[in-house]
Amino acid sequence: MNLKKLLALGLSLSCACSFLTGCGSGDTVDSGSGQASGAAAQVVLYSNADDEAVTAMTNALDAGGYQGQYLVQTLGTSELGGKLLAEGADIEADLVTMSTFYVVSAQEQNQMFLPLDFEVKTLAEAADYTAPITSQEGAIIVNTELLAQENLPMPKSLKDLGDPVYSGQLAVTDIQSSSTAWLLIQALADSYGEDGARKVLSAIYQNAGDHIETSGSAPLKLCRAGEVAVGFGLRHQAVADKASGLPIDFVDPAEGNFSLTESVAVIDKGDQTNPLAMEMAQCIIENARAELIQTYPNPLYAGEAADPANQSAHPMTFPEPLTFELFQQHQALSESAKP
Structure with a gap:
């Protein structure tokens, strides 16, 4: 939710930041299809998330078999929000995690996100193109x-x-x-x-x-x-x-x-939509929440329970x-x- 450094601009920088992108070889294996996918197929993830949330998401993606198949770029909330509203589906990113109110406004203005094709069991109602990652x-x-x-x-x-x-x-x-x-x-x-x-x-x-x-x-x-x-x-x-x-x-x-929630959404680029983006969105929601809730204690999904000692007094x-x-x-x- 704050201004942060650029984590990745391209493949060369991502190799230097292998703790985020897992870069290590020219080609990687798509864990979904088993087909080789080179740098051109990498999912670009734009996020306004804190370092703790970025770490949890990249841990989930790497454990899910997507190491080396994505690049992460973090931006401040206002900067990323401005890009979503101004650029719409022409934005470089394939996948975003962003303050939910900006995601909703960007969708209303630009119709730029795909409906999620996996089940999302949120405690509060959420639009079909977005799923919360943190509160x-x-x-x-x-x-x-x-x-x-x-x-x-x-x-x-x-x-x-x-x-x-x-x-x-x-x-x-x-x-x-x-x-x-x-x-x-x-x-x-x-x-x-x-x-x-x-x-x-x-x-x-x-x-x-x-x-x-x-x-x-x-x-x-x-x-x-x-x-x-x-x-x-x-x-x-x-x-x-x-x-x-x-x-x-x-x-x-x-x-x-x-509180404010941040949510994941997949950019609708028509025929140019990266098929891995939806898979990675699902991986983040299904596999990162266990780590995320240790830092951001508000339950967001059915079956989640936060440590009472870590919950706020006046939510x-x-x-x-x-x-x-x-x-x-x-x-x-x-x-x-x-x-």
């Missing part, structure tokens, strides 16, 4: 050592982040560049209405100052480095830092832990459907709250 929640992040050093109170709500006591000690993300910020704005808009959300958000931005960041992971990194005491970011990343022994803790805000869903239009509306709300 990511927001939370308040704190550096416990710096919080104590600066004699700052532990925040309990997002509204608390607007208290002047946190001035210069807060980092958040800009919704113009990262959908992580949408988790914060959804919570504020649901709890306080648009006018109330604007007021709270204005105070938050005032406290953040220069730390209204473009990357969804930046607030956590700033907390980790001790540059700020408090941030707002992805809950699962803070959970991992705390578990690793870093002086990082997290707070499930009183306004709720709102919430925004009362309106999450669409690109609503995203733009909340972007405008954010802009109006900036100093």
Whole structure:
């Protein structure tokens, strides 16, 4: 959900990044048909996923026999969303994993995805051309050592982040560049209405100052480095830092832990559709979820159960459907709250 480095541009780079693509020989074997498939047949996967999710997906693909038959390119949410909306089925990718609201909007605008030809048993209704891979929640992040050093109170709500006591000690993300910020704005808009959300958000931005960041992971990194005491970011990343022994803790805000899903979809390129893309989509859904749910604890499919110790205290869903239009509306709300 944040801006990331380019993982693969072509076969030569993928060989250098063999931990992702499994490149090692000129030709590989298609595990579905047993026919040789060279570099031209490789599936290009575009994704806005975090490193943890990319690792889980590539682990599943490699274990499923697709090692060397795909290239992964990660992009930020806004960048990939813009490509989907602007390029449609002409996009280079054969397969995408992306924030679901962008996938739905791209399909409505461009009719660019194929119906999935495998069974998808989701807990919530999903369009027939997409299947969720992760559900990511927001939370308040704190550096416990710096919080104590600066004699700052532990925040309990997002509204608390607007208290002047946190001035210069807060980092958040800009919704113009990262959908992580949408988790914060959804919570504020649901709890306080648009006018109330604007007021709270204005105070938050005032406290953040220069730390209204473009990357969804930046607030956590700033907390980790001790540059700020408090941030707002992805809950699962803070959970991992705390578990690793870093002086990082997290707070499930009183306004709720709102979530966004990311989903897989296959590009409809007509006669040029890569037949392996659908197979790989199925492999990701059927074989990566066991690893993914260890990091992203919200169950998405029938039969899944998350560790209760890893679940958020206040899981919430925004009362309106999450669409690109609503995203733009909340972007405008954010802009109006900036100093």
